[in-house]
Structure formats: C-alpha cells, structure tokens
Amino acid sequence: MNAALQLTSNNLLELRDICVGYGQQVVINKVSLNIEKGEIGCLLGPSGCGKSTLLRAIAGFEPVRQGVIQLCTKTISETHNTLAPEHRNIGMVFQDVALFPHLSIEQNVAFGIKKLAAAQRKERVQQLLHLVGLSDSAKRYPHELSGGQQQRIALARALAPKPKLILLDEPFSGLDAKLRETLVPQVRDILKQEQVSALMVSHDQAEAFAIADKIAVMHKGEIHQWDNAYNSYHRPATKFVASFIGKSKFLTATTLCEHCIETPLGKLESKSPHGYTAGEKVEVLIRLDDVEHDPSAPHFGTVTQKNFHGSYFTYEITLADGSQLLCSTPAHYSFKHDIGDQFNIKLSMEHLVLFTR
Numbered sequence: 001m002n003a004a005l006q007l008t009s010n011n012l013l014e015l016r017d018i019c020v021g022y023g024q025q026v027v028i029n030k031v032s033l034n035i036e037k038g039e040i041g042c043l044l045g046p047s048g049c050g051k052s053t054l055l056r057a058i059a060g061f062e063p064v065r066q067g068v069i070q071l072c073t074k075t076i077s078e079t080h081n082t083l084a085p086e087h088r089n090i091g092m093v094f095q096d097v098a099l100f101p102h103l104s105i106e107q108n109v110a111f112g113i114k115k116l117a118a119a120q121r122k123e124r125v126q127q128l129l130h131l132v133g134l135s136d137s138a139k140r141y142p143h144e145l146s147g148g149q150q151q152r153i154a155l156a157r158a159l160a161p162k163p164k165l166i167l168l169d170e171p172f173s174g175l176d177a178k179l180r181e182t183l184v185p186q187v188r189d190i191l192k193q194e195q196v197s198a199l200m201v202s203h204d205q206a207e208a209f210a211i212a213d214k215i216a217v218m219h220k221g222e223i224h225q226w227d228n229a230y231n232s233y234h235r236p237a238t239k240f241v242a243s244f245i246g247k248s249k250f251l252t253a254t255t256l257c258e259h260c261i262e263t264p265l266g267k268l269e270s271k272s273p274h275g276y277t278a279g280e281k282v283e284v285l286i287r288l289d290d291v292e293h294d295p296s297a298p299h300f301g302t303v304t305q306k307n308f309h310g311s312y313f314t315y316e317i318t319l320a321d322g323s324q325l326l327c328s329t330p331a332h333y334s335f336k337h338d339i340g341d342q343f344n345i346k347l348s349m350e351h352l353v354l355f356t357r
Contacts, residue, residue, distance in 0.1 A: 010036045012072060012197045013058070013165055019066035020050075020057050027053045029221040030067070035165070035214075040191055041199045042208040045218035046244070051201040054218075055167050058199065059092060060085035071164055091158030091166040091196075095173050097150045099142040105129070105153055106138040112161045128156040131190055148179045155187060159194055166191065168200040172207060184210045205245060217241045236285070239355045247288040247314075249325050252357060255280045261352060264321050265299045265345070270352040285353040288314070291327040295335060297346040301325065303337050317343050 013035040020028035027050045035041050043051040056062040058069060060082055069077035071090070076083040099108050109125045116124065129135045132152040134145075142150055151171055158166055171187075172180045188211045191198050202208050208215050209229040216226045217240070225237040236242035243250075253261040258273040261284060268284065276282060293315075304324070305316035308331070315337060317325045327345060329335070337343055 012037045012039075013199070014070045015058070015067065016070075017067040018054070018057065018064050018069065020053055020062055021065055027221050028057065031221070031223050032067075033216055033223060033226050035197050035199055037197060038192070038195050039197055039213045040188065040211060042212035042215045043199065043201045043218055044203065044205065044208045044215050046203060049218040050221040051203075051218055052169055055169055055199065055201050058165075059090055059167055060088050089161075089164045091161070091163035093151075093154050093158050093166065093168045093171050095170045097142075097154040099150060099153060099157070101142050103141075104138065105134065105140050105142070105145070108142070108153060109156045109160055111157060124160055128159055131193060132156045133186075147175050148183045151175070151183060152186070152190075155190060159190075159196065163196065166196055166198040168198060170201050170203070172202075173204075180204075180207060187211065217244060219244070234351075234353075236353060239283070242285045242353060242355070247326055249286050249323070250283040250355075251286055251323055251325070252321075253282050253284045253354070255282060255354075261354070264319055264323060265347055268347060268349060268352060270349075272351060274352045274354050276354055281357040282354040283357050285355070286325055286347065286349075288326045288328055290347055290349045291317075291325050292346050292348050293327055293329050293333075293335060293343065294346045295344050297344040299346065300342050300344040303339050303341045303343050306337070306339055315343060317345060
C-alpha cells in the first residue's frame, strides 16, 4: 500500500478492504482508500475497471461483500448491512444531469432542502446560484441552459443540503472538450469554496489532473496507486500506472550499477539510485517528452505512425529490435518525416523508472 493510504484523524471517508460483486463475478477486490475533509479524489481507469461500481457502493446503491465503508467514523456499509442512500448525507452528480424539466432552476436547486424555512431556503438557493455564476438564471428552465450550465446547476442542487461528501460519476463526459477545459476548474473552485469533500469517476487523465487532490488509478477492480497527480506521473507504483498515465513506451534494459542501465539506445544514468542490483533485466519507462529528434544522433528508428495535432506532430518510432518509442515535434519544425523514414533520436531523462522484466 502507498503511504497515502494511511488513515488520519482528518479522514472524512474511509474504505477498508472493500469487495463488491455480482453473482460469481468479483468487480471490486479488496479496495482501500481515504478522503480527508475538504479533499477532492478521483477514481481513474479504463472502462470496465470498476470505478462506477465502487462509487455506487459508497453511495449505498450496491452492497459490499467484504470490508467496511465509514463516513465521519460512522459505518455506512459492511457485510449484510447497507445504510440506505437517503440516510448517508452524500450528494450525487451524474453524467446525465437529471434536472427536473418541469421545475425552474431555483426550484431544482431547492428540491432537496424543502424542510428548511422559506427564508432559509431562498437564501441558500441564492447563495448557490451566485456560487455557480448563474444568479440571473433562477427563473429559467433546464432546456434553456447550455450543457455546462446544466452541470453547474446539478452541482448546486447536490450541494444545497450541505452533504458531507459529493460523488460525481463522469459528470463531464457528455460535454465537448473546450467546455470541459473551462468547467472542470470551475467545479473544483466551487467545491473548495463550499469546503466539501468529493470523489469523482473519470477515464480522462487531464480531467483528473485538473480537479483532484488525489487520484486512484484502477485496473480490474483494484487500486494500483492512490496518490497525487505528480507522483502518479513521475513515480508510478506499477507498470500499469506507468502505461496508463501519460503517453509512454518501455525499453528493455540491463542494470549496470545503482545509477546506470544499458538500453538499445545506449547507457542511461540517473542521479538517484534506481533500486536494482547490477545485472538485472528490467524495462525502463520512456515518456513522450523523454525522446528528442536529433538529426546528428547516432541512434535511430523508422517512423511507423504519424499523427497531426495542430501545433505539433507525434511519431511512433520502431527500433531495430522491434521496440517502439514516441516522439513529438512542433508542426513548423524544419525536419518533417513520413512513414518509413529514418528518424534519429536521443533520450533526455532526469530520472529512471524501472520495472522487473
């Protein structure tokens, strides 16, 4: 387990060895994580890895076969005991915003706080509409708002009862990329201003990096790493995390000493020890930004794929031994290559990330 999984007195949400399944199928296998007060977490992974199932278990929609879920030290799920969703003090925001089409925006936001006195309810609705930047839309209806505006209203409605925790199930996946770029940081700011903890499901790395304090990288029902974005990228705990986060490939290598390895592109050195003894067979992580095109470099490969991204090209380079690397160059770069061309490269790396071969 990562050090980040150690439990503290500031924990709002705690999951300990959670297992969830359907029939004979185990979907979540002994998952543990913790969310601190005011912290935003993200469950990140490919489709089918169990992200949404885990979120549903926290919400109370799925029972757990094993383990304990606690919110503010109160057990809300354990084997044969599942507290109903409406009694958990947890807010939900779904991919489908599910606003009530026959209610105005202010009525949608007020839906979950009907027990408040009229004056208090009106004040809370006004406060939240101001917070999400839609004070002038109180009398409008959901169909009159854009997708991003509807998502902010859905968040305001979830925040209205002042829940201990907000769960967001891929809330931005139905929006276009440009809108996500602006909406994701806005949602983070709103959550931080309300000082509410949150856990979001996403398969988009950029989205997770932009909104989350900690990221749980999931694969086949297990958490491979629960850490901040920087460590997930630069200090991946497993080969899966290394391959899933960022654009990367792996080269086979042999360790020479505690700082050096030998690769098909020559010797690589690291200032810090890599943790392997001399003579071990390993794989070294090579990120897209570790590879530079250099016409004078002695090492080269063949361009086997080329993609245009507007301001830059990415190339897939196949080496003589069959291994592959990725490299990018500015779109206006004077050296342009096509598939089948020789592509001279050099590696420029600050540290080595190795895995046992």
